[in-house]
Amino acid sequence: MKKILVTTDFSTHSKTGIRFAIQLATQAPCELIFYHANAKTPINAWTDDNYNDLKDTENAMLKNKLWKFVMAIYKQAGHSAGKVDWMIDNGTEVDTAIIEYAQKIHADFICMGTRGGGTISKLLGTNASKLMTSSPVPVMVVPYTYRTKLMENILYASDMQNIGIELRAVLQFAGPFKAKIGVYHYDYLLDYAEEKSKLNQVAIRHHFENVVFNFRKLNAERSLLAHLQTDIKKSNPSLIVMFTKQDRNWFERLFLSSKTAALGFDTKTPMLVFRK
Numbered sequence: 001m002k003k004i005l006v007t008t009d010f011s012t013h014s015k016t017g018i019r020f021a022i023q024l025a026t027q028a029p030c031e032l033i034f035y036h037a038n039a040k041t042p043i044n045a046w047t048d049d050n051y052n053d054l055k056d057t058e059n060a061m062l063k064n065k066l067w068k069f070v071m072a073i074y075k076q077a078g079h080s081a082g083k084v085d086w087m088i089d090n091g092t093e094v095d096t097a098i099i100e101y102a103q104k105i106h107a108d109f110i111c112m113g114t115r116g117g118g119t120i121s122k123l124l125g126t127n128a129s130k131l132m133t134s135s136p137v138p139v140m141v142v143p144y145t146y147r148t149k150l151m152e153n154i155l156y157a158s159d160m161q162n163i164g165i166e167l168r169a170v171l172q173f174a175g176p177f178k179a180k181i182g183v184y185h186y187d188y189l190l191d192y193a194e195e196k197s198k199l200n201q202v203a204i205r206h207h208f209e210n211v212v213f214n215f216r217k218l219n220a221e222r223s224l225l226a227h228l229q230t231d232i233k234k235s236n237p238s239l240i241v242m243f244t245k246q247d248r249n250w251f252e253r254l255f256l257s258s259k260t261a262a263l264g265f266d267t268k269t270p271m272l273v274f275r276k
Contacts, residue, residue: 017113028176155237
């Protein structure tokens with residue numbers, strides 16, 4: 001992990017994304033680029049020159065505002081800024097602007113705070129939800145109610161389809177923190193000896209230090225999300241990891257089902273979403 005693009009819209013809920021990124025950088029030093037997308041267009045610019053002058057003036061003011069906003073959070077957290085940079089970008093589609101800039105600077109991750117509270121339908125109405133399902137750069141989403149804690153243990157929810165590739169990505173992230181990884185898989189057929197044996201063989205082939213596989217029987221009367229929430233409460237992870245392209249139907253079934261929309265998702269744990 002070398003570079004994280006940390007986004008903010010200057011709102012209160014965006015501060016948690018900044019705090020989370022600062023905490024990561026204190027445990028595993030990396031560069032933090034603090035970013036704000038200015039979606040406003042000066043309406044009184046009569047010429048290109050006027051427009052550019054107005055844009056440059058406004059961006060300079062926003063960059064100063066960004067610096068003050070972030071440095072106040074550093075002060076509150078009791079940390080000094082390490083390797084950091086500041087960027088004011090322009091674009092009418094905020095999520096697209098974020099992705100394009102992250103790719104331009106070769107960011108390893110995008111980090112952003114979100115509302116967090118309430119139901120999944122509220123979460124999926126944000127820029128965070130668009131990035132979660134479209135960004136080729138992994139996205140860390142930090143809920144509003146998050147409280148700073150060390151990166152010590154990770155819950156990785158998997159359908160086991162591409163476990164080799166995906167687990168390596170999780171291990172690469174967890175390595176600098178020496179964080180433990182719990183792999184959680186939910187299966188309707190876990191009662192069948194053949195299915196259980198197959199999963200155990202996969203776990204043996206992908207055995208690593210600090211990695212523990214947890215196979216759970218999926219009860220048809222409970223949603224997949226309800227099963228996951230139970231394990232989140234029990235394990236109290238520092239981070240939840242998912243892959244949106246390992247099985248898009250699986251991800252959509254987890255987050256977009258009608259049952260899930262009425263169920264409040266865990267609102268305290270940050271989530272790291274890879275798109276494969």
